[in-house]
Amino acid sequence: DQQVKQNSPSLSVQEGRISILNCDYTNSMFDYFLWYKKYPAEGPTFLISISSIKDKNEDGRFTVFLNKSAKHLSLHIVPSQPGDSAVYFCAATSGYALNFGKGTSLLVTP
Amino acid sequence: EAGVAQSPRYKIIEKRQSVAFWCNPISGHATLYWYQQILGQGPKLLIQFQNNGVVDDSQLPKDRFSAERLKGVDSTLKIQPAKLEDSAVYLCASSLASRSGNTIYFGEGSWLTVV
Numbered sequence: 454d455q456q457v458k459q460n461s462p463s464l465s466v467q468e469g470r471i472s473i474l475n476c477d478y479t480n481s482m483f484d485y486f487l488w489y490k491k492y493p494a495e496g497p498t499f500l501i502s503i504s505s506i507k508d509k510n511e512d513g514r515f516t517v518f519l520n521k522s523a524k525h526l527s528l529h530i531v532p533s534q535p536g537d538s539a540v541y542f543c544a545a546t547s548g549y550a551l552n553f554g555k556g557t558s559l560l561v562t563p
Numbered sequence: 564e565a566g567v568a569q570s571p572r573y574k575i576i577e578k579r580q581s582v583a584f585w586c587n588p589i590s591g592h593a594t595l596y597w598y599q600q601i602l603g604q605g606p607k608l609l610i611q612f613q614n615n616g617v618v619d620d621s622q623l624p625k626d627r628f629s630a631e632r633l634k635g636v637d638s639t640l641k642i643q644p645a646k647l648e649d650s651a652v653y654l655c656a657s658s659l660a661s662r663s664g665n666t667i668y669f670g671e672g673s674w675l676t677v678v
Contacts, residue, residue: 457605459605487666487667489669494671494674495671495672496567496654496656496669496670496671496672497606497654497669498669499666499667499668502666542605542606544605549611549618549619550596550608550611550619550667551606551608551667552608553605553606553607554605555603555604555605556604556605
């Protein structure tokens with residue numbers, strides 16, 4: 454059973470605009486959430502995380518929002534750049550290993 | 564700081580053959596993970612070590628997969644005999660500890676093709 458879901462397999466955004474990637478989870482025991490970015494032929498790279506005691510975490514152009522009541526989190530990238538084109542994985546944990554979504558492929562066009 | 568090292572990067576074998584992947588985690592990281600990522604899916608945990616002990620291997624197909632971390636540092640994942648459906652990227656990762664709040668860092672992966 455998929456405990457972390459990314460329902461949009463792909464997203465295309467123009468350079469300079471906002472990219473919003475969404476993620477839903479089903480396990481209410483998850484208390485730490487992470488976003489990873491993956492380029493082809495490379496391993497996932499940690500991007501940003503958020504603890505369940507917060508509802509927002511910001512790091513430069515990247516902001517993650519957490520809505521615990523809806524079991525939903527989102528990653529905002531502003532402004533989007535062509536180098537942001539990659540697959541983005543949402544992951545969640547309750548203290549052990551990460552549970553990953555299937556990923557969203559983001560394409561930022563010039 | 565050196566990242567998670569994995570080898571080999573690429574391997575092609577015939578079904579029923581065996582293969583082994585090696586991983587050296589980030590220095591000082593007590594927790595080591597092996598994930599399997601099949602094309603189009605997110606990484607799936609195979610096994611998690613805390614130092615040289617196994618924390619979770621519930622999703623490891625133990626009839627054909629084995630892993631060890633004898634000295635609590637580097638680790639080896641073995642598949643014997645391989646099946647076509649084992650074609651995937653095998654990702655090693657490490658973290659300081661296994662508690663929530665500890666970021667997990669991944670290696671570049673070992674790409675396996677079984678023909």
